[in-house]
Amino acid sequence: MLATPPLSLYVHLPWCVRKCPYCDFNSHQARGALPFAAYVDALVADLDHDLPLAWGRTVQTVFFGGDTPSLFPADAIDAFLQAASARLRFAPGLEITLETNPGTAEHGRFEHYRAAGVNRISFGVQSFDDGCLQRLGRIHDGAQAAAAIKLAQDAGFDNFNLDLMYALPEQTLAMAERDIERAIALQPAHVSHYQLTLEPNTIFAARPPAGIPDEDASWDMQEHCQALLAEAGFAQYEVSAYARPGRQCAHNLNYWHFGDYLGIGAGAHGKLTLGADQSILRRWKTRHPADYLAKAGSAAAIGGDEAIAPLRRPFDYMLNALRLVDGFALSEFEARTGLARSAIAAELATAVERGWIRIEDDHVAPTELGQRFTNDVISLFLAD
Numbered sequence: 201m202l203a204t205p206p207l208s209l210y211v212h213l214p215w216c217v218r219k220c221p222y223c224d225f226n227s228h229q230a231r232g233a234l235p236f237a238a239y240v241d242a243l244v245a246d247l248d249h250d251l252p253l254a255w256g257r258t259v260q261t262v263f264f265g266g267d268t269p270s271l272f273p274a275d276a277i278d279a280f281l282q283a284a285s286a287r288l289r290f291a292p293g294l295e296i297t298l299e300t301n302p303g304t305a306e307h308g309r310f311e312h313y314r315a316a317g318v319n320r321i322s323f324g325v326q327s328f329d330d331g332c333l334q335r336l337g338r339i340h341d342g343a344q345a346a347a348a349i350k351l352a353q354d355a356g357f358d359n360f361n362l363d364l365m366y367a368l369p370e371q372t373l374a375m376a377e378r379d380i381e382r383a384i385a386l387q388p389a390h391v392s393h394y395q396l397t398l399e400p401n402t403i404f405a406a407r408p409p410a411g412i413p414d415e416d417a418s419w420d421m422q423e424h425c426q427a428l429l430a431e432a433g434f435a436q437y438e439v440s441a442y443a444r445p446g447r448q449c450a451h452n453l454n455y456w457h458f459g460d461y462l463g464i465g466a467g468a469h470g471k472l473t474l475g476a477d478q479s480i481l482r483r484w485k486t487r488h489p490a491d492y493l494a495k496a497g498s499a500a501a502i503g504g505d506e507a508i509a510p511l512r513r514p515f516d517y518m519l520n521a522l523r524l525v526d527g528f529a530l531s532e533f534e535a536r537t538g539l540a541r542s543a544i545a546a547e548l549a550t551a552v553e554r555g556w557i558r559i560e561d562d563h564v565a566p567t568e569l570g571q572r573f574t575n576d577v578i579s580l581f582l583a584d
């Protein structure tokens with residue numbers, strides 16, 4: 201039987217100051233004044249349209265993400281949060297995260313976000329090295345990133361994340377370590393450490409920059425940086441996520457535990473368990489901001505609806521849960537996919553045999569080898 205998992209709310213704000221050459225997110229370069237008020241109206245209409253999928257449920261986390269939500273004035277964030285909390289019950293003290301490009305931070309902004317209810321900030325720092333930042337086409341330098349973080353701290357945000365990338369063009373192991381050391385010195389609660397990937401349909405994929413470290417060098421960086429983070433009290437809990445005790449990202453944890461989420465905004469994806477008909481629905485919205493603005497609130501704004509068929513569920517579940525260092529409980533697999541554990545017994549046995557996972561009682565966790573080859577482990581669960 202499918203049980204109803206916790207519900208999160210993801211809100212996509214689709215504009216950036218400038219498109220970064222490595223980025224394949226649904227982000228659009230802002231040209232001229234942005235229609236903040238109209239976009240908030242569209243978000244609320246979109247939420248109203250999706251509400252029947254989540255009647256009576258409590259929102260456990262909110263995440264404003266995707267692009268550069270910090271381009272949005274605090275009153276726009278406030279207006280949306282007020283409208284959303286009037287429509288859906290918000291759990292007391294729920295985590296509300298706002299992604300921020302350090303190049304858009306300005307004095308006074310963070311106080312207002314805080315007053316609007318935001319209680320966690322995620323900074324897209326990427327690196328503190330000015331040469332690396334330039335090669336990545338970022339709009340800020342290392343000093344600006346540090347200054348933006350200081351502004352947030354002064355506004356009372358101690359729960360903040362720093363996104364860093366490694367295996368950057370021309371980056372050495374010492375440079376990657378230096379980035380981690382500079383991040384730690386700023387006392388974040390959380391660090392996300394992503395290996396740069398060349399995503400299809402990006403400028404970097406079409407013309408790969410020179411000097412990208414190879415797989416062995418990248419793995420070395422990951423291991424050394426992980427050790428530095430561990431020494432400083434940041435435990436790795438997911439492939440790319442490290443947190444101080446109690447500071448894991450509740451929103452992302454809900455994704456990784458195959459929880460539910462409403463996806464509101466241009467190109468946003470949602471996943472909802474519909475208990476009444478024992479199905480799991482994926483729904484995504486039309487991607488282009490102008491199109492979304494014109495259609496939000498009507499069926500025309502829905503880019504697609506797709507039921508996750510039972511055969512597909514093991515793969516979708518593992519795609520998330522096997523990223524977690526602590527793994528998952530088989531009882532959770534059963535509740536969230538509606539399948540018996542016997543449906544994956546053969547694949548689990550193969551993964552154990554290859555040394556990729558260990559199983560103790562109800563619990564499955566990746567081994568160190570499994571953590572290194574996450575994609576291989578996950579692909580075992582692809583239905584033929």
Ligand SMILES: C[S@@+](CC[C@H](N)C(=O)[O-])C[C@H]1O[C@@H](n2cnc3c(N)ncnc32)[C@H](O)[C@@H]1O
Nearest residue numbers: 222223266267268300301324363394395396397
């Ligand atoms: C959705 S982005 C939002 C952050 C914000 N827009 C910014 O860039 O400042 C979240 C994070 O994904 C990471 N990311 C984006 N593209 C990536 C790529 N091609 N490879 C690895 N990590 C990437 C970056 O660290 C980025 O901060």
Ligand code: SF4
Nearest residue numbers: 216219220223227267
């Ligand atoms: S990396 Fe961030 S700032 Fe750069 S284009 Fe992508 S979403 Fe926008």
